[in-house]
Amino acid sequence: xxxxxxxxxLCGKKALVTAGGTQEPLDPVxxxxxxxxxxxxxxxxxxxxxxxxxxxxxxxxSELPVPSGVQRISVMTAEExxxxxxxxxxxxxxxxxxxxxxxxxxxxxxxxxxxKKGTSLFVELVPNPDILAxxxxxxxxxxxxxxxxxxxxxLANAQEKMLRxxxxxxVANDVTQAGSGFGSLTNCVSFLFPDGRRIDLPQMNKxxxxxxxxxxxxxxxxxxxx
Ligand code: CTP
Ligand code: CA
Numbered sequence: 618x619x620x621x622x623x624x625x626x627l628c629g630k631k632a633l634v635t636a637g638g639t640q641e642p643l644d645p646v647x648x649x650x651x652x653x654x655x656x657x658x659x660x661x662x663x664x665x666x667x668x669x670x671x672x673x674x675x676x677x678x679s680e681l682p683v684p685s686g687v688q689r690i691s692v693m694t695a696e697e698x699x700x701x702x703x704x705x706x707x708x709x710x711x712x713x714x715x716x717x718x719x720x721x722x723x724x725x726x727x728x729x730x731x732x733k734k735g736t737s738l739f740v741e742l743v744p745n746p747d748i749l750a751x752x753x754x755x756x757x758x759x760x761x762x763x764x765x766x767x768x769x770x771x772l773a774n775a776q777e778k779m780l781r782x783x784x785x786x787x788v789a790n791d792v793t794q795a796g797s798g799f800g801s802l803t804n805c806v807s808f809l810f811p812d813g814r815r816i817d818l819p820q821m822n823k824x825x826x827x828x829x830x831x832x833x834x835x836x837x838x839x840x841x842x843x
Contacts, residue, residue, distance in 0.1 A: 626668045627711075627835065630711060631672075631673075631708060632666075632709060633672075633705050633709045634658050634665065634715065635674075635676070635677075635716035635718075636657070636661075636662070636674060636676045636716055637653055637654075637655035638652065638653030638719070639693065639717070641722035641723060642693075642723070643726065644729065645730055649719060649721070651719065652800050653717035654679065654680075655676060655680075655681050656823050657715045657764070658674065659674065660826065662687045663687065664824065664828045664830065664831040666685070666686045667828075668831055672684075672687045673687070673688045673689075673709070674690070675692060675705075676692065676716075677692060677693065678691070695718045695719050695722065695745035695748070696746070698716060698748060702748055703751075706759070710758060711759065712761050714749045714761075714762065717766065718747075719745055720744065720745060722745055723740050723742060723743075724741040724742065749784070753782045760785050760786075760837045762786045762787070763778065763779070763782055763787050763788070764789075765778045765779075765787055765790065767790070767792065768792055769793075771789055772807065772815075775787055775789035775809055776809060779810075784811075785810070785837055787808070787810075788806050788830065789807045790806050797820065803820050803822050804820070805820040808833060816833075
């Protein structure tokens with residue numbers, strides 16, 4: 618793969634990117650979260666913006682600076698992310714769902730800080746909505762890209778997710794590998810397509826991964842052919 622030299626291939630296009638790990642409150646001072654830094658999603662937003670797309674970044678809490686020209690919408694929970702995404706979805710051409718969305722949330726948030734007792738604490742978790750699957754059912758003109766973070770059976774699990782969620786491309790990420798996934802500056806991914814094509818990228822920094830992903834989006838939109 619190659620980076621397109623021109624920086625206006627996505628001019629006039631609107632993009633929606635999600636990033637970071639959602640935080641699901643347990644009480645006023647605690648949450649259920651994950652190790653996502655948001656770095657991959659922020660890099661995707663930057664790469665799309667660089668190519669001229671009007672880019673909205675719906676972000677769970679992250680320390681990272683907002684890429685220049687990108688509009689960030691800050692959210693905390695999966696439910697807040699879902700609401701923000703559904704609001705912008707009808708209007709956009711490109712959706713990249715790099716966020717690590719919590720699959721479960723505490724059924725209730727305690728009104729006060731939970732006090733420790735000498736006994737085990739049981740917390741009931743209930744499933745969060747699957748935002749990407751919902752978008753897969755709703756999509757019309759949008760190019761929809763999902764991620765799959767896996768610790769085993771990478772390609773088989775990713776393939777199954779791609780079909781189940783009806784995405785146009787899936788980024789499969791082996792998060793057990795050194796230099797890939799949560800908290801890492803680099804990533805080692807494969808792109809999977811519903812037509813059976815697969816592109817294995819070598820390990821590279823997340824902005825480079827994002828630029829390759831952006832170039833595939835340009836092709837999916839029919840902007841260029843090789
Ligand atoms: N995703 C989402 N909403 C959720 C869970 C996941 O939109 N509630 C999206 C992620 O943003 C990602 C893709 O679905 O683009 C795959 O996420 P992943 O956690 O790998 O897959 P799950 O479907 O949650 O399956 P599991 O965690 O059991 O492997
Ligand atoms: Ca999950």
